[in-house]
Amino acid sequence: VNDLAERILKGDVRAIARAISWIENNRPEKEKLIDALYPHCGNAQVWGITGPPGAGKSTLLDKIIEIERHRQKKVAVIAVDPSSPFSGGAILGDRLRMQSHATDEGVFIRSMASRGHLGGVAQATRDAIKVLDAAGFDLIAVETIGVGQTEIEVVGLSDLVLLVLVPGLGDEIQAMKAGVMEIGDIFVVNKKDRDGAMKLKAEIEYVLGIQFADQPEKIKPVVMTAASMNEGIDELLTAIDAYVLKISNNGFLQNKRKGRLKSEIRQIFTQKVSAYINQKYDFENRLDKWVDAVYRKKNGPYSLINGKINLFLRESNWL
Ligand SMILES: Nc1nc2c(ncn2[C@@H]2O[C@H](COP(=O)(O)OP(=O)(O)OP(=O)(O)O)[C@@H](O)[C@H]2O)c(=O)[nH]1
Ligand SMILES: [Mg+2]
Numbered sequence: 001v002n003d004l005a006e007r008i009l010k011g012d013v014r015a016i017a018r019a020i021s022w023i024e025n026n027r028p029e030k031e032k033l034i035d036a037l038y039p040h041c042g043n044a045q046v047w048g049i050t051g052p053p054g055a056g057k058s059t060l061l062d063k064i065i066e067i068e069r070h071r072q073k074k075v076a077v078i079a080v081d082p083s084s085p086f087s088g089g090a091i092l093g094d095r096l097r098m099q100s101h102a103t104d105e106g107v108f109i110r111s112m113a114s115r116g117h118l119g120g121v122a123q124a125t126r127d128a129i130k131v132l133d134a135a136g137f138d139l140i141a142v143e144t145i146g147v148g149q150t151e152i153e154v155v156g157l158s159d160l161v162l163l164v165l166v167p168g169l170g171d172e173i174q175a176m177k178a179g180v181m182e183i184g185d186i187f188v189v190n191k192k193d194r195d196g197a198m199k200l201k202a203e204i205e206y207v208l209g210i211q212f213a214d215q216p217e218k219i220k221p222v223v224m225t226a227a228s229m230n231e232g233i234d235e236l237l238t239a240i241d242a243y244v245l246k247i248s249n250n251g252f253l254q255n256k257r258k259g260r261l262k263s264e265i266r267q268i269f270t271q272k273v274s275a276y277i278n279q280k281y282d283f284e285n286r287l288d289k290w291v292d293a294v295y296r297k298k299n300g301p302y303s304l305i306n307g308k309i310n311l312f313l314r315e316s317n318w319l
Contacts, residue, residue: 001029005036011135013108020110023127034127037134044133047141048155051164056190057143059227065101067237073138076108078128080121080144080154122153126264152183159253160185160243167196181207185220186239192224
């Protein structure tokens, strides 16, 4: 573990890949590794990038990487892949259009399956972010598709979220009503070369205007891009820089990071406690007996469980 941590801190790409595999497979050594790296974390900016399939998220990231590399920044991308039950490993998925950087040492691209993680994909992604942060990546982007539960959890791991929309999908406004607007910090109308881009921008601005009618300072930027033509990327990065500056200065970023830590600690705790009880008290076996008692109406479900918890708490007052 120590040797691997040392190599990660030096930015060794193979060590990073290995660590992420440990995380994906939930290997027990992962915990020591993460704790060893943790003091070195906190320097990276974490961006979530989400939006409908094919909106141009990867193409945008590809162009952003190019600019960030010119600024001497190291960039990592984690693409959370909803379709595949297997990890893409270090191989670039078809979804990723960042091949132009495949041989660049300052760029690390990895896809992660959204299913099949013991602690959930959010925890796996969180740990992968820590590894990349400790390894010296300045920018870590997490790409997800759509706005399902996983995506919302995953974008919740980031300092800022780019919501990429495109004209012509027909259901944009409907999607916005369903609460999608809340998850974006910066809106990107990509494929501005297409009909309807201006209209979509106006619609988004209209919805944002209503949403923040009494707090105009909270109105979010809407930027138009044509990623595949390398247009609007500078404007987008300018909007991002301004946003990062704003949330760093007003304490929002620090609060957000602390809030994230809180939900992480809570999640690890809950998971550990339930694993401990499962193992120490042979929970699955007892569960069958409990089910039986409730089934036969000997107990109501609440009284049975409250009784068991009271018994348990009497034995242990460690919290
Ligand atoms: N016309 C036009 N096409 C674009 C633009 N940006 C990206 N595309 C094309 O849109 C397609 C999808 O782009 P991707 O970058 O793979 O989109 P994505 O959002 O990452 O897709 P998923 O990861 O599959 O959700 C590609 O064929 C791109 O070349 C644009 O600004 N204008
Ligand atoms: Mg993509």
